[in-house]
Amino acid sequence: VIVHEIKESMEKEAIAEHAVGWDVILFPSPAFKRMLLVGVGTAIAQQAVGIDAIQYFLVFILDESGIKSRAAQTWILIVLGLIKLVVIVLAGHLFDRRGRRPLFFVSLLGMAVSLSLVSFAFIGKASSEGFAVFGLALYLAFFSLGMGPGAWLIPSEVFSTMIRAKAMSVATFMNRVTATVISSTFLSVANAMSYAGFFILMAVVCLVVLAWMYVYLPETKGRPLEDMSQYFAEITGDRSVLEAEEMLYRNDDDDASAGESRRSRAEGAERAPARSLMQERPPPEDAHIVGTMA
Numbered sequence: 001v002i003v004h005e006i007k008e009s010m011e012k013e014a015i016a017e018h019a020v021g022w023d024v025i026l027f028p029s030p031a032f033k034r035m036l037l038v039g040v041g042t043a044i045a046q047q048a049v050g051i052d053a054i055q056y057f058l059v060f061i062l063d064e065s066g067i068k069s070r071a072a073q074t075w076i077l078i079v080l081g082l083i084k085l086v087v088i089v090l091a092g093h094l095f096d097r098r099g100r101r102p103l104f105f106v107s108l109l110g111m112a113v114s115l116s117l118v119s120f121a122f123i124g125k126a127s128s129e130g131f132a133v134f135g136l137a138l139y140l141a142f143f144s145l146g147m148g149p150g151a152w153l154i155p156s157e158v159f160s161t162m163i164r165a166k167a168m169s170v171a172t173f174m175n176r177v178t179a180t181v182i183s184s185t186f187l188s189v190a191n192a193m194s195y196a197g198f199f200i201l202m203a204v205v206c207l208v209v210l211a212w213m214y215v216y217l218p219e220t221k222g223r224p225l226e227d228m229s230q231y232f233a234e235i236t237g238d239r240s241v242l243e244a245e246e247m248l249y250r251n252d253d254d255d256a257s258a259g260e261s262r263r264s265r266a267e268g269a270e271r272a273p274a275r276s277l278m279q280e281r282p283p284p285e286d287a288h289i290v291g292t293m294a
Contacts, residue, residue, distance in 0.1 A: 025166050030236035031229075032160070036167060038216055039155035043171035045209045046151035047178035049111060050202040051143055053186040058136070060187070064195055065121045065132035076133055080140055087144040099221040100150060104213050107146025112206040114139035119199035151175070157220040160229050160241060 024032055054061065058080070062073050094103060117135030121128040159167040190198040218231055233242050 022166060024163055025170060029240045030238040031232040031241040032163060034216075034232050034236050035158050035160060035163070036170070038218070039158050039167055040171045040174055041212070041216065042151050042154045043175040044178050045212070046147050047175055047182060048209060049108070049143070049147060049206050050115075050182055050186075051147070052179040053183040054136070054139070054202075056183050057186055061118075061136070061195070062129075062132065066129045067132070080137060083137055084140050084144045084148075087141045088149060091145050091149050094145075095150065095153065096221065099219055100154065101213070101217055101219050103146040104150055104217065105146075105210060107142050107150070108206045108210040108213070110142030110145070111139055111147070112203040112210070114142055115199045115203035115206065119196040119203070122194060122196035122199070154217070154220065157223075157225070158218070158228055158232075160232075161225060162241075 025036070028036060058077060059073055062076060067073055067076070091103065114135050117131055118139065119135075121132035121135065155168055155171045156164070186198070189201075193201065218228070220228065223231075229241050233239050
């Protein structure tokens with residue numbers, strides 16, 4: 001049953017993908033615009049908090065904080081990676097129990113505090129390697145708790161079937177563009193503002209993203225795609241998305257009914273010659289002998 005439902009869902013998504021063009025993405029109606037704002041915005045926000053830039057230049061950050069030993073840097077990187085792994089497993093369990101919004105809010109608030117701690121490692125001349133390592137560990141843990149996995153979960157849950165494939169490609173593209181811009185400018189910005197200034201800037205970005213998600217991000221826990229389309233239609237006063245989906249599914253059902261009817265007629269046509277052959281076939285000679293003996 002589950003395999004059949006998955007197959008049916010994939011067939012409907014394929015039909016929906018070919019039913020609409022890029023106009024619905026480039027010139028969206030209010031409901032689709034709100035979907036794109038939430039889905040693509042969440043994908044951009046994941047990289048706007050600086051995760052890729054910080055991970056790419058972790059060795060530089062540790063070196064600037066005063067940890068010069070390559071062996072110590074290697075072990076710190078291993079421990080940080082293990083922390084991310086453990087917290088991501090925990091997040092997968094919590095997303096379905098606690099909901100999406102609470103984990104995003106805890107994640108972003110924790111990241112803002114963590115980045116503030118990291119900035120202390122670069123303020124003044126006192127030895128502050130501990131602040132750097134502890135702050136980075138907290139930052140990666142809080143990122144993995146919400147923004148890491150959740151930024152890909154939300155787009156897949158808010159996009160209507162009609163635009164999901166195209167909208168997900170836009171979300172992925174914008175995610176990688178944001179990552180490229182922030183990562184490629186990290187060293188220049190850090191040198192211009194100082195490392196402390198950069199981390200404070202990222203903490204402010206986390207708070208801005210938190211405020212944006214508080215306003216725009218809906219709770220998607222336990223809600224099917226049909227409910228999400230209804231939500232965006234109601235919040236924007238635009239029912240065109242519901243009408244388009246209804247028309248699409250009606251055509252899909254009509255095509256399915258027509259296909260069933262054609263198959264039934266074909267099966268009936270195959271049975272008719274077989275019945276006529278059975279009626280026209282003469283009785284075997286043994287039947288006459290048996291009748292005589294009787």
